[in-house]
Amino acid sequence: MRVVWLDGSAAAIAALAEAVAAAVEGGETVLPLNAADPSAQSLLEAMSPEQPVEPDTAVIIATSGSTGAPKGVLLSARALTASATSTHVRLGGPGSWLLATPAHYIGGLQVLVRARLAGMKPAFLTGEGFRTDAFAAAAAPVLAAEGPRYTALVPTQLVRLLDDGGAGLAAARAFDAIVLGAAATSPKLRTRAEEAGVRIVPAYGMSETASGCVYDGVPLDGVRVEQDADERLCISGDVLAHGYRLAPELSAESFHGGWFRTSDRGRLLPDGRVEVLGRADDVINTGGVKVSAASVERVLGSCPGVREACVVGLPDAEWGEAVVALVVAEQTVDANALRAAVRTELGAAATPKRLEFATELPLRGPGKVDRTAVRARFVAP
Template identity: 80%
Template sequence: MHVSWLDGSPHALAALDTALAAALNGGPAVLPLNSADPSAPALLEAMAPDRPAEPDTAVVIATSGSTGAPKGVLLSPRALTASATATHARLGGPGHWLLATPAHYIGGLQVLIRARLAGTKPAFLTGTGFRPDEFAAAAAPVLAENGPRYTALVPTQLVRLLDDGGAGLAAARAFDGIILGAAATSPKLRAQAAEEGVRIVPSYGMSETASGCVYDGVPLDGVRVEPDADERLWISGPVLSHGYRLAPELTAESFQDGSFRTSDRGRVLPDGRIEVLGRADDVINTGGVKVSAAAIERLLGAQPGVRDACVVGLPDPQWGEAVVAMVVASADEATLRAAVRAELGAAATPKRIEFVSELPLRGPGKIDRQAVRSRLVREGNPEGL
């Protein structure tokens, strides 16, 4: 197995691109890792790169996920190319790509694969952090090309571009399509992007589906997404992973009869589109009433002055679990609590709202719920809520 250590430099990304080309043609499987990630040594040890890769594996995406336990997603050349090909078909044809998210995650890695299949040379947004002016500079060579121009971002990056309103936003407007992944796109953010003339494509997917497999509610060609009786989403199609690195029991549990059992709840809308309702474990049982943390987050996020929100259930002697929220907002607590109560009822109304300048994130823009929970426990007094 070939280990690609990524440090944010163009040289490291170019080396990964070369290794990917070999892996897609039957060469050694590639394990991309972030050299600045404190968990990288543990991930490397868990992936055991000195042992042979599972058959038909081109890429291993290693992650600690929300549980903290290392896990390696196995992706075949067929799954990776099926995802890239279907993405181009949905967006409007092969084109030129800007890599603006970390390449050790599947969303960034797929940008390299799409560009390679399109026969184009990707541009790289390098360095740490995300600055709108640097995004504009990195986008310039892509936007100078003829034909479709694409990039992939996470919602927090788009928010910064919209807030900045300068060269970064102008560059975003010039792309023919911007895939938004890693986290849900709120209706408010969708409306803001449309108002500013930014063409976004909200996506849903994961490493196990070789990146986004549902674009703007519609599965990619060849992909099926179906909820079971408990609203748990099952996904099938050529984009699927064939299992987890050195974990046959986890593989058998998650992949059954050609389908992948996700950790998400969802439903099929009357028009056939897929609506993702949130994680299956985000239900809070408070006072004997089950409420959805995702539904509360969506409602809070729609309120004036709210930029982001995370809702968790904390142990409480009276309620069993208390609904507690952490929000990035200029609104006041009473107004937000009243909005939730009016729309979702008393049980869903947060017992406490903690205001912060930004939510803790993990990976490429996902809210770190465990960090939110720990901070709320540390800074509050959940037993006295």
């Protein structure tokens, strides 16, 4: 196993790109880790690099996820290349790529795989944080190349580009497609992007599916999505991982018969598109009524002046769980009006018992809302 430590430098990313290319061609398994992550050492220890690697493993994506328990997703060369090839088919053919998200997560690492398969050298956005001027500078060589030009972002990065305007937004407009993943794309953000002339492709997927496997509601070629009896989405296809590092029981629980059972609720629409309804563990049982946190978030997010919202459940002596919401507003918004909108759309049980405002939502990983941090905010003394 080859461990590649990423420190934000172009040299480290270039080393990872070469290591991944070699792994895809049958070389040593690669484990990318973020040198700045305080939990990186514990992740490394959990991956036990001294022990033999599971067969057919090109890359291990290590993460603590939402539970805090280390988990290593085993990805084969077949899964990585199937995802990259299907992505190019869906977007409009092989092209040049800008890496603008952390490469130790699957969304960033797949940019390296796609660029390699396209025979192109990817450009890198380096440094700490996300600055729109740095994005524009890093995008310049990609946008100067012939053929399709692509990048992958998370919603918070897109919001920053739209807010700041200028050279960063101009660069975003010049891409033939921007794959938007890691978190859901709200209808409001989609509309903002369209009005600004930015071509986005919302993607749904995870490390276990070698990155996005459903683009704008439509599964990639070779990917099948079904819904089980519990409304959980199940996925099959060559893009699937083949298990978890040193966790045969967890692997058998999640991967069975060529299918991966996700942690997300969803449904298949009559036109064949996939609608993701939110994580199964984000359902709030309040007063005996099951409330989808994602549904409440959608209603709040559609209200005038609201940029985004996170809804969670808190233990409550009377209700079992109480619905609470943390809202990011673009202007002064009446909390009572927001509650009324939820009550009208979803009923009294879904109406937040508490609603607070913040300048931004806490994030974890590549751009997912940190629901644990949101809960902590409401229970803090």
